[in-house]
Each structure stands twice: as structure tokens, then as C-alpha cells.
Amino acid sequence: MSSSDSSRRSFIKSVGVVAAAATCGAAGAKAQEYKPQEQKKLTQAAARYQDHPNGMDACGTCPYFQFPKSCVLVEGDISPTGWCRMFTSFSPLDRGAHQ
Ligand code: SF4
Incomplete structure (x- = not known):
């Protein structure tokens, strides 16, 4: 395995972590805003x-x-x-x- 393969994998992993964090953050915010009792x-x-x-x-x-x-x-x-x-x-x- 070359060093460029390793750095590419590392980059892909970090992008995945950032995307997952962004998705969870957005879902968490929406869940907090949803208050069915206030309908x-x-x-x-x-x-x-x-x-x-x-x-x-x-x-x-x-x-x-x-x-x-x-x-x-x-x-x-x-x-x-x-x-x-x-x-x-x-x-x-x-x-x-x-x-
Ligand atoms: S207002 Fe309508 S929904 Fe409410 S108790 Fe009377 S019949 Fe039922």
C-alpha cells in the first residue's frame, strides 16, 4: 500500500465522520423544535x-x-x-x- 492510498483512506474516513456529524446535528435540532403538544x-x-x-x-x-x-x-x-x-x-x- 502506498502512502497516497493511506492518506486517501484517511481523507475519506474523515469526510464520512463530518457528514455523519452534520446529519445528526440537523436531525437533533429538528427533534428539539418539534413540539406536538403545541399544535x-x-x-x-x-x-x-x-x-x-x-x-x-x-x-x-x-x-x-x-x-x-x-x-x-x-x-x-x-x-x-x-x-x-x-x-x-x-x-x-x-x-x-x-x-
Ligand atoms: S367538538 Fe367535535 S371533536 Fe370535540 S368533542 Fe365535540 S364532537 Fe368531538
Whole structure:
């Protein structure tokens, strides 16, 4: 092996280390910036919220409702007898358990 082969390998290794460090640094910064708990809720208008039920469906039976008067998805005061287009009767935790 010549000395130029050795120095070329050394150079390639150092470039790889620098590239890996740069990639990890960028990913680390993005992970720190991502704060899902700070995601905004929908406005009541965007969710087409109404302060009365839609037939038998109402916020009080929706899994996104939070007692006494708020919602995980929609901002502002939410009535247990209200309703919006995100209404569901399935629990968000109940995924993939059906056969
Ligand atoms: S119906 Fe809409 S506003 Fe009411 S709890 Fe469910 S997601 Fe929230």
C-alpha cells in the first residue's frame, strides 16, 4: 500500500465522520423544535361546531371531549350537548383491535 492510498483512506474516513456529524446535528435540532403538544386546535368555525347535538351524536359522547367544557381538537368552550364534524364514537386509542 502506498502512502497516497493511506492518506486517501484517511481523507475519506474523515469526510464520512463530518457528514455523519452534520446529519445528526440537523436531525437533533429538528427533534428539539418539534413540539406536538403545541399544535393548535381547530377554530369552532373550521370544525363547523354547533352548540346543539346532531341527532343522537353530541360532544358528551365523543372521545375528544374533555370534561367539563373543552375538546382535544377544537378550541374554546365546548358544550357536552354540542357537536362538530370531527365527531366520532370510536376511541382514538381503539385502533387495530377489531377483527
Ligand atoms: S364532537 Fe367535535 S367538538 Fe365535540 S368533542 Fe368531538 S371533536 Fe370535540
